[in-house]
Amino acid sequence: IYWSRHNKVTTETWNLCRYEYRWADGVQIKKPIEVSAPKYVEFLMDWIEGQLDDESIFPQKLGTPFPPNFKEVVKTIFKRLFRVYAHIYHSSFQKIVSLKEEAHLNTCFKHFILFTTEFGLIDKKELAPLQELIESIIPY
Amino acid sequence: MDSARSWFQKFQPRDKSKSPAVAASHGKDPGKPPIDDAPSSATKQRVAAAKQYIENHYKTQMKSLQDRKERRWMLERKLQDAEVPVEEQNNILKHLEKKETEYMRLQRHKMGVEDFELLTIIGRGAFGEVRLCREKASKNVYAMKKLKKSEMLRRGQVEHVKAERNLLAEVDSAFIVKLYYSFQDEEYLYLIMEYLPGGDMMTLLMRKDTLTEDEARFYIAETVLAIESIHKHSYIHRDIKPDNLLLDRSGHLKLSDFGLCKPLDSSNFPNLNEPDYTSTKGTKPLPDSSSRLSSSALKRTQQEQLSHWQKNRRMLAYSTVGTPDYIAPEVLLKKGYGMECDWWSLGAIMYEMLVGYPPFYSEDPMSTCRKIVNWRSHLKFPEEAKLSPEAKDLISKLLCNVEQRLGTKGAHEIKAHPWFRGLPWERLYQMKAAFIPEVNSELDTQNFEKFEETGAQIQSSSKSGPWRKMLPSKDANFVGYTYKNFEIVNDDEVAGIAELKKKSSKSKRPTIKTLFESMDEDEPVQGSFLNMLPHKEGQPSSHSTIPPEQYQPRHK
Numbered sequence: 001i002y003w004s005r006h007n008k009v010t011t012e013t014w015n016l017c018r019y020e021y022r023w024a025d026g027v028q029i030k031k032p033i034e035v036s037a038p039k040y041v042e043f044l045m046d047w048i049e050g051q052l053d054d055e056s057i058f059p060q061k062l063g064t065p066f067p068p069n070f071k072e073v074v075k076t077i078f079k080r081l082f083r084v085y086a087h088i089y090h091s092s093f094q095k096i097v098s099l100k101e102e103a104h105l106n107t108c109f110k111h112f113i114l115f116t117t118e119f120g121l122i123d124k125k126e127l128a129p130l131q132e133l134i135e136s137i138i139p140y
Numbered sequence: 141m142d143s144a145r146s147w148f149q150k151f152q153p154r155d156k157s158k159s160p161a162v163a164a165s166h167g168k169d170p171g172k173p174p175i176d177d178a179p180s181s182a183t184k185q186r187v188a189a190a191k192q193y194i195e196n197h198y199k200t201q202m203k204s205l206q207d208r209k210e211r212r213w214m215l216e217r218k219l220q221d222a223e224v225p226v227e228e229q230n231n232i233l234k235h236l237e238k239k240e241t242e243y244m245r246l247q248r249h250k251m252g253v254e255d256f257e258l259l260t261i262i263g264r265g266a267f268g269e270v271r272l273c274r275e276k277a278s279k280n281v282y283a284m285k286k287l288k289k290s291e292m293l294r295r296g297q298v299e300h301v302k303a304e305r306n307l308l309a310e311v312d313s314a315f316i317v318k319l320y321y322s323f324q325d326e327e328y329l330y331l332i333m334e335y336l337p338g339g340d341m342m343t344l345l346m347r348k349d350t351l352t353e354d355e356a357r358f359y360i361a362e363t364v365l366a367i368e369s370i371h372k373h374s375y376i377h378r379d380i381k382p383d384n385l386l387l388d389r390s391g392h393l394k395l396s397d398f399g400l401c402k403p404l405d406s407s408n409f410p411n412l413n414e415p416d417y418t419s420t421k422g423t424k425p426l427p428d429s430s431s432r433l434s435s436s437a438l439k440r441t442q443q444e445q446l447s448h449w450q451k452n453r454r455m456l457a458y459s460t461v462g463t464p465d466y467i468a469p470e471v472l473l474k475k476g477y478g479m480e481c482d483w484w485s486l487g488a489i490m491y492e493m494l495v496g497y498p499p500f501y502s503e504d505p506m507s508t509c510r511k512i513v514n515w516r517s518h519l520k521f522p523e524e525a526k527l528s529p530e531a532k533d534l535i536s537k538l539l540c541n542v543e544q545r546l547g548t549k550g551a552h553e554i555k556a557h558p559w560f561r562g563l564p565w566e567r568l569y570q571m572k573a574a575f576i577p578e579v580n581s582e583l584d585t586q587n588f589e590k591f592e593e594t595g596a597q598i599q600s601s602s603k604s605g606p607w608r609k610m611l612p613s614k615d616a617n618f619v620g621y622t623y624k625n626f627e628i629v630n631d632d633e634v635a636g637i638a639e640l641k642k643k644s645s646k647s648k649r650p651t652i653k654t655l656f657e658s659m660d661e662d663e664p665v666q667g668s669f670l671n672m673l674p675h676k677e678g679q680p681s682s683h684s685t686i687p688p689e690q691y692q693p694r695h696k
Contacts, residue, residue: 053250060249062242099179099187104194 037087044080051077071121078112078121085109086129113137189619196620208240211626243629251323251624253330256284259583261591267291268328272335272585278628281582282320285331289618292329298617301329304397307375308333309623314569315366317386317396322623329621336394338387338577339587341489345382346450348575349496353531353559355574356493359385359393361563363486366395368551371479378477380485381466382492387587391573442496442522449497454589456505464505465498469513470542483547483554487538495525499539515539530559 023035023043035043052058057073059066067073088096088105096102113134116122127134179187215236219229256273263270268287275282292301308319308331321332341359345351351359363385370377377384379397386394456463468484470477491499500511500518511518519539521532534557537546546553555565564571577587 052248058248060245062245095179099183101187101191104191107198108194 037091041084041087044084048077048081075121078116079123079126081112082116082122082126082130085112089130089133109133110137192619200620207626211240212236239629243624243626246628247624251321251622252325253284253286253328256282256332258284260585260588261593262585262588264591267295267297269591272583273332274583275332281335283333283335285333287329287331289324289327289329293617302618302621303375305329305331305621305623307370307373309625311370311373311375313366313369315362315369315394317394318625318627319623320625320628322621324618324621329618333396334394335582336386336388336396337579337582337584337587338389338391340387341382341385341393342453343587343589344387344575345492346453349446349450350525351493351574353494353528356490356531357560357563358568358571358574359493360486360490361560361565362393362568363395363489364551364554365565365568366393367482367486370395371482371551376477376479377482377485378471379467380482380489381463382489383463385489387573387577389577389579391576392569442524445501445522446496449501464508464512465492465501467509467512469515472509472513478542478548480542480545480548483538483545486547486554487535490531490538491535494527494531494535495522499535528559530557533557534559 023033023040051073055061055064057067057070089109093102093105096105114137117138212233215233216229219232224232255277256275259272259274261269261271262283263285268285268291270283270285273282273284274280287301292298305319305322308316309322312318317336318334319331320334321330323330363380366385367377367380377395377397380395384395384397386396388394453463464472466485466488468477468481471481488498488500498508499520500508500515502508502511519536521527521535527535534546534554537544537557538554542548546557554560555563579587
């Protein structure tokens with residue numbers, strides 16, 4: 001099932017605005033393509049690991065400075081990770097509950113939101129798909 | 141946090157009411173399994189692995205924060221006790237913060253076996269090997285212990301392996317071999333440990349046959365401190381033996397687990413047909429005539445018994461059956477045991493030091509086990525050994541019932557025994573050792589047995605490909621194995637004070653510390669992560685006199 005079709009079904013059911021994500025990493029896949037959710041996540045995780053392993057972005061040697069665009073890179077990583085959380089909560093949460101994994105998911109997501117809010121790593125408009133859930137973590 | 145669940149439940153009714161529509165929309169794909177289908181076993185396995193990974197992640201994170209607080213508190217207290225001027229204190233604390241930052245960066249470094257130059261093998265056993273190695277970046281020399289995962293799993297040794305890694309990572313003691321790194325790849329687990337070039341107690345005893353009481357007193361006392369050290373952290377070693385007592389360059393003793401032998405599986409006791417046992421090379425089961433055996437043993441002189449033990453010793457140490465000679469009876473009987481089982485082992489080692497062979501030595505391991513379990517009938521002191529009354533008394537009070545055993549209420553019971561009268565317990569590790577091993581260079585392995593290389597050394601690269609894909613979900617067994625010691629950033633015990641005192645020395649060979657020192661302390665590092673942190677108040681000027689709160693992990 002493709003991400004968009006899956007999302008379309010669930011969003012219609014839940015009467016939410018349509019959210020559709022397409023994958024493009026700007027290197028191997030320059031033009032965004034429509035992919036299934038598992039494929040999107042795999043692409044994303046591979047890409048993030050590549051970023052983390054890139055010593056010009058995340059230096060491992062002592063004394064090596066971080067690049068000037070470090071914050072932009074980190075913001076992109078977190079923006080894309082957020083989409084995974086959005087998908088899980090919108091489309092798979094019931095399955096997560098049946099697997100008794102919701103406490104783990106919630107802990108990770110809460111940590112994620114608190115961290116990104118503390119350092120301003122995700123723009124507010126990007127957080128719209130999980131607005132209500134986030135407000136329960138960080139009351140306005 | 142129930143909000144997520146309640147948030148989800150808000151949409152539950154509508155979802156149910158619209159189920160016909162959903163089903164209709166899937167009309168074109170009748171073969172698709174419904175969402176509510178029971179999860180496959182593969183899914184369950186991945187879920188279990190994910191849960192364990194997440195729980196371990198947060199547990200490790202809390203531990204790191206706690207360790208960091210403790211390091212700062214310890215340093216502050218030392219600075220205060222040393223009456224260091226305030227300005228100097230601030231510089232030293234700033235230095236510590238920089239080290240903490242670098243340590244966090246080093247934590248991200250993906251460690252693999254190719255970061256080390258592999259050198260001489262110094263130990264080999266049923267599950268793997270130990271070898272000398274040199275870290276390419278720092279040039280430091282370590283001992284690398286390598287364990288085959290498949291063997292660990294097959295023989296049910298997963299908990300044993302985890303316990304060792306946890307003990308070494310948690311217990312920071314002068315009496316315990318130091319763990320610097322641990323990591324894994326698809327095939328192996330790796331422990332990068334302090335190299336102790338003096339060899340082990342087994343080798344020393346094989347060279348010396350017996351020790352004088354003064355010599356033995358030194359080593360037994362150091363072993364008492366080492367055992368006390370792990371007991372304070374609620375660890376039971378359970379397999380203390382001369383192979384696991386290592387000697388450093390100065391001849392002082394440290395506790396480790398270099399044996400690489402499988403702990404004796406006492407569930408097979410007293411079955412003489414145990415498969416591992418029959419496969420053991422060189423040892424054969426004797427007919428079950430304990431009287432004849434006892435008679436035969438009695439006829440042997442101490443010297444004959446000693447030479448027989450010497451012949452058998454190394455073979456047993458590296459066999460899959462292992463060496464049961466130092467194991468407490470309650471461990472063998474699986475009746476449940478406590479920390480006092482380690483004191484029994486101490487008694488057996490003391491006996492061997494003074495007499496030349498373990499107290500319940502027999503032709504074969506099974507007979508040894510039977511003797512241990514019936515220790516009342518078999519604990520004897522040969523007259524030729526000429527032990528002092530105090531030595532016999534101490535051994536007899538260690539090799540006895542749990543209830544009467546010295547140490548059951550604490551190491552102080554043993555320290556108070558007359559055999560140790562006058563011993564300066566606090567200065568043991570500053571004293572000259574009973575024997576100072578000959579060590580000619582940092583790569584010297586003359587105090588270890590020689591081992592041949594086994595065929596091709598094919599180094600599989602543990603860094604190729606995405607890291608998380610290298611470890612299949614079945615390796616949930618080894619989640620949380622990776623570790624890096626804070627001392628890889630700093631070699632000195634007292635960071636700041638030692639730093640200031642050694643500023644003049646520049647002839648040192650390059651180490652991580654040297655590279656660290658080359659950084660310009662005045663100029664902020666361009667692009668440093670610290671610059672992106674929100675501005676906060678300066679370092680608190682007041683010194684903490686209370687240790688940081690202990691993090692108490694919740695137990696379900």
